[in-house]
Amino acid sequence: MNAQGSPAALAAIAVDNLLFSHYILIVLSAIVVSFFIYRIAIGSIRHLRTLTCLNNDTQRYFRTPNKIYGFIKQHLFYAPLFRKRHSRPVRAGPVDLGTLPTRLQGLLLIGIIAMNVVLCVYGIEWHGPLVTKLKHFRNRAGTLAVVNLIPLVIMSGRNNPLIWLLNIPYDTFNLMHRWFGRIVVSLVITHATAEIINMVVTGTMGEDHPSGFEIFQQTLATTRFITFGFVALVAFVAIILTSHAAFRHAFYETFWHIHVALVSLILAALWIHLQGLTQLNYVKAVIAIWVVERAQRLIILLYRNLGPTTTRANIELLPGDALRVNIHLAHPWIFHPGQHIFLTIPSIGLHTAHPFSLAWSETLPQLAPSPDLEKDTLNSDILSLPQTSLSLVIRRRSGFTNRLYTKCASAPNTRLSLPALVEGPYGGSHDFTSYGTIMLFAGGVGITHQLPFVRSLLAGYASGTVAARKVTLIWVIQAPEHLEWIRPWMTSILAMPKRRDLLRIQLFVTRPRNSREIHSPSATVQMFPGKPNVEKLVEMECREQIGAMGVGVCGPGGLGDDVREAVRKRQGEREVDLLEEGFGW
Known part of the structure; x- marks a missing residue:
C-alpha cells in the first residue's frame, strides 16, 4: 500500500474534511455576528431618533441623509440583482419560476456557493492515484453536504431564532433556505457520483475482477451503508424536484406533505448511512433542531387554542371573491403591527396551516381601561393589552382558500362558524415609530x-x-x-x-x-x-x-x-x- 493509502493518510484525510466543515460553520457564524452588530447599531440610532423627535415637529436634522449609507442602500441593500425586478415573479409562459434575490442576497449566496466549491476541492490529492483522489473528494463532498444541513434546517423554521435576533423577515430566510437546499443536493450528488465512479473504476482494475457496474449493484444490494446512502440520494433528488416554484405554487398542500415525508426519510437514511462516523454528530444536531422546532410549534399550538373554550373562526362572504374571518381565541395574545398568523381549519384543510396577515384585533372587554381615561390614552392602552379576537381578509385562490370560499358561499346567509387552530404570531420586524x-x-x-x-x-x-x-x-x-x-x-x-x-x-x-x-x-x-x-x-x-x-x-x-x-x-x-x-x- 502506498503512503497516500495508508491508515495514517486516511486518518489525515478525515481530519481535513472535518476541519473544512468547521470553516463553514465559522464563516456562517461570522456573517450572523456581523448582521447582529448592524441590527444593534441601526436599532440604537432609530431609538435615539424617536426620543429626539417626540417633541420636535420639524425634525429637519433627520431629513438630511448620510451620503455613504445612502449609496450603500441604493446600490446594495435595496438594489435588485438585475435592473428593476425583484418581487415580481419570473415566469416562463404560465409557469412561475420564483423571484430573484436582491443584490445583497445575491452576493451572500455567491459567496456561500464559492466557499463550498473551494472547500470541496482544496487540498485534494489531485496528483495521487485515482482511487485515493476519488475517496478524498467523495468524503469531502459528503462531509460538506452534511454540515450544510444545519443552516438549511435552521432557516426553514418559523421559530428560527435568527429572525428576532437579526430582525430579518422569514421571507429572506426562506429564500436562503431554498438556496442552501440546492447547495446540499449538489454536494450529495457529487459525493454519490464520486463513490459510484470509485466502485466502477475499482472493479475494472484487473482481469479477474467482475465489471464495475456489477460490483456497484452487488454492493448496493448487500451493504447497508451503501443501500441507505443511495436511499438518501434518491430522496434528496426528489425533494429538489418537488420544491420547484412551479410545483410548490400550483400544489402547495401536496408539496408540503411530500416535503415533510422526504425530510424524515433523509434524516433516517443518513442516520444509518453514517453510523460509526464523526459526521453523524452533524445529523444528530440537525435532527435535534428539527424536532425541537416542531415540538415547540406543537406546544404553542395546543396552548394557544385549548383552554376554557377552543378557538373558533366565524367566516362571512365579501364582494370580490373574498372572505372576512373573525377568530375568537381560546387565550388572549399580544399582537404587534405587521405580524401574521398560520390558520388551520381541520374541516376544510385537515392539519395544513396557511399564513395570513393580521388585519385587526380586539381587546378583551374585562381588560379594557376605565372609561374615565382620556380618549387618546384609551386608544394607545388598548393596543398594548392582550387581544381576545383577531380578523383576517382572505382572497379566494386555489386549494384551501377555494374550498373555504365554496363552503361559505353555500352556507345559510353565507356565514360559517368552524373550529380552528391558530399558530403565531410571527413577523412584525418593521417599526415605523422613528419616522416623521x-x-x-x-x-x-x-x-x-x-x-x-x-x-x-x-x-x-x-x-x-x-x-x-x-x-x-x-x-x-x-x-x-x-x-x-x-x-x-x-x-x-x-x-x-x-x-x-x-x-x-x-x-x-x-x-x-x-x-x-x-x-x-x-x-x-x-x-x-x-x-x-x-x-x-x-x-x-x-x-x-x-x-x-x-x-x-x-x-x-x-x-x-x-x-x-x-x-x-x-x-x-x-x-x-x-x-x-x-x-x-
Missing part, C-alpha cells in the same frame, strides 16, 4: 398588513409616543366593492383622535365600472381611477418630508418593484428607508 413621514402602499389584500400600522401610528401620535407627523396610506384595488373588505375597521380608524392631523388616504381603483363610482369623501380621503404613479407620489412626499421617511409596501410583486425603484432614486437626496413585506414560500 410615512408612506404605506398596499395592493389588494395587502391592506391587511398596513391597517395595524395606521392604527398604531394614530394611537401613538395621539399619546405623543411616536415621531410620525405625516402618514399617507395608498391602497390600490380593482373595484370599489373591495372597500367592503375593511369598512368596519376603516370606520374605527377614521374616528380615532387627531386622525385628520396625521392621516391621508388615497384610493386607486384600477377597473371602475363608471366614473360615478369614483368620488372623494373628503380632503383627507381621496379616490382616483387607474393605477398610481408611484414614482411621482414618492417624489411629491419627499418634497414636503418631515424628518426621516419610511416607505412600506405589501402587495403584488409589480407594486413592490415600483416602490423599491422610487425609494432607490431618492437615496442621497433625502433620508428614506424601504420596509417591504413579502411572503415567500
Whole structure:
C-alpha cells in the first residue's frame, strides 16, 4: 500500500474534511455576528431618533441623509440583482419560476456557493492515484453536504431564532433556505457520483475482477451503508424536484406533505448511512433542531387554542371573491403591527396551516381601561393589552382558500362558524415609530398588513409616543366593492383622535365600472381611477418630508418593484428607508 493509502493518510484525510466543515460553520457564524452588530447599531440610532423627535415637529436634522449609507442602500441593500425586478415573479409562459434575490442576497449566496466549491476541492490529492483522489473528494463532498444541513434546517423554521435576533423577515430566510437546499443536493450528488465512479473504476482494475457496474449493484444490494446512502440520494433528488416554484405554487398542500415525508426519510437514511462516523454528530444536531422546532410549534399550538373554550373562526362572504374571518381565541395574545398568523381549519384543510396577515384585533372587554381615561390614552392602552379576537381578509385562490370560499358561499346567509387552530404570531420586524413621514402602499389584500400600522401610528401620535407627523396610506384595488373588505375597521380608524392631523388616504381603483363610482369623501380621503404613479407620489412626499421617511409596501410583486425603484432614486437626496413585506414560500 502506498503512503497516500495508508491508515495514517486516511486518518489525515478525515481530519481535513472535518476541519473544512468547521470553516463553514465559522464563516456562517461570522456573517450572523456581523448582521447582529448592524441590527444593534441601526436599532440604537432609530431609538435615539424617536426620543429626539417626540417633541420636535420639524425634525429637519433627520431629513438630511448620510451620503455613504445612502449609496450603500441604493446600490446594495435595496438594489435588485438585475435592473428593476425583484418581487415580481419570473415566469416562463404560465409557469412561475420564483423571484430573484436582491443584490445583497445575491452576493451572500455567491459567496456561500464559492466557499463550498473551494472547500470541496482544496487540498485534494489531485496528483495521487485515482482511487485515493476519488475517496478524498467523495468524503469531502459528503462531509460538506452534511454540515450544510444545519443552516438549511435552521432557516426553514418559523421559530428560527435568527429572525428576532437579526430582525430579518422569514421571507429572506426562506429564500436562503431554498438556496442552501440546492447547495446540499449538489454536494450529495457529487459525493454519490464520486463513490459510484470509485466502485466502477475499482472493479475494472484487473482481469479477474467482475465489471464495475456489477460490483456497484452487488454492493448496493448487500451493504447497508451503501443501500441507505443511495436511499438518501434518491430522496434528496426528489425533494429538489418537488420544491420547484412551479410545483410548490400550483400544489402547495401536496408539496408540503411530500416535503415533510422526504425530510424524515433523509434524516433516517443518513442516520444509518453514517453510523460509526464523526459526521453523524452533524445529523444528530440537525435532527435535534428539527424536532425541537416542531415540538415547540406543537406546544404553542395546543396552548394557544385549548383552554376554557377552543378557538373558533366565524367566516362571512365579501364582494370580490373574498372572505372576512373573525377568530375568537381560546387565550388572549399580544399582537404587534405587521405580524401574521398560520390558520388551520381541520374541516376544510385537515392539519395544513396557511399564513395570513393580521388585519385587526380586539381587546378583551374585562381588560379594557376605565372609561374615565382620556380618549387618546384609551386608544394607545388598548393596543398594548392582550387581544381576545383577531380578523383576517382572505382572497379566494386555489386549494384551501377555494374550498373555504365554496363552503361559505353555500352556507345559510353565507356565514360559517368552524373550529380552528391558530399558530403565531410571527413577523412584525418593521417599526415605523422613528419616522416623521410615512408612506404605506398596499395592493389588494395587502391592506391587511398596513391597517395595524395606521392604527398604531394614530394611537401613538395621539399619546405623543411616536415621531410620525405625516402618514399617507395608498391602497390600490380593482373595484370599489373591495372597500367592503375593511369598512368596519376603516370606520374605527377614521374616528380615532387627531386622525385628520396625521392621516391621508388615497384610493386607486384600477377597473371602475363608471366614473360615478369614483368620488372623494373628503380632503383627507381621496379616490382616483387607474393605477398610481408611484414614482411621482414618492417624489411629491419627499418634497414636503418631515424628518426621516419610511416607505412600506405589501402587495403584488409589480407594486413592490415600483416602490423599491422610487425609494432607490431618492437615496442621497433625502433620508428614506424601504420596509417591504413579502411572503415567500
